[in-house]
Amino acid sequence: MSLRVEQSLSQLLHEAFVSLRTLGKRSILALLGIVIGSSSVVALINIGHNASVDAAMIFKDMGTDTLVAQFPPKGASNVPMRTRLDLDAVRRAVPGIAHIGALSLFSGPIVFHGRSVNANLVGSTPGIEQAMRLALQQGRFLSGFDINETYAVIGADIAQALSAPGDPLQLGDRVRINDYLFLVVGLLHRQPRAMLMPVQANESLFMPAEGMRRIYAAPQVGNVIIRAAPGEDMERIARDTAAALTPQLVDHDVDIQVPQQMIDGMTRQSRTFAYLLLALGAISLVGGGVGVMNVMLMNVSERRREIGIRMALGARQRDIRNLFLLEAVTLTAVGALCGAVLGMTAAWLYAWLSGWTFAxxxxALPLGVGSTLLVGLFFGIYPAVSASRLQPVEALRDE
Structure with missing residues (x-):
């Protein structure tokens, strides 16, 4: 019994391929429409997925356990921000803070052996090293004992820009900022970009916060970076930190960014973007399905005598219906497989051109191939049913 079914199925497949081959260019055009539709679905799903992954990577290096506090003025107040904050009091008041540090930001030229480069000049407290995950290549970071010293820790891009063949910037060298010479006590490893951070470490020179007065008359705390202990509730720490900082600030508010909230919002936006791309691919796929239906209707029209002969020889309505339905699904399946390969190639090429890591x-493949087969089945039903409902006498009468 199973051998008979297998032979019958193989015979139907053979007849389907022979019939589709006789359609010639019309079959190829329908196949092309299915390939375009299937590849669109696969490619657009992958492109949306890779866009989402790339966007999430922006925040990954910063870490979801890091908070950034800003201090916008209240209302129309023009009172300058304070020059320092009692971060030890904040740390005592908020359990769960692992590291906390403050930044004062300025910019200006750095000169070394006649070479000059513009850089971010960052007045920092000792806790910034751990709060920002700064990794040292050589030397050390600034400590609490360096308050009154003209010491500097230099980012990788600045160190490279100040170096020259045979004359690299090294530990123990001195760089000039305005009229002051700063001793280089540390060189940073190249840091990954963290978009939420107020300053990029690679393009910065870090000095003791108190030393900012040497180059800027009225330095102000611009940001506070907080890194939480593992497993802590970030929203709770953000609320408690804002409450602990508020009493120290009379004319400024406390605005704390929680990266996880931004990541969740970006994930929702990426999901919406993916649905939009999927809808565009589905529209293209429906167009290919219409092409399959047109080809199958033409196929039925040209094979009316064949249908009549089959019925006269004992073929049942369901046999005729299954034959034409199998032809539609066969045409769609070939287009789905070709479209899947083309769509994956297009998605990889797009990711490569965009500088993304392809994932x-x-x-993508189950949805792309599955939806294509369903479209082929749906648009193949009407021609197949139309063929099965032909009357043998009317079919045989056609020339």
């Missing part, structure tokens, strides 16, 4: 979306 295969788990739903």
């Amino acid at each position: 295969l979306a788990a739903a």
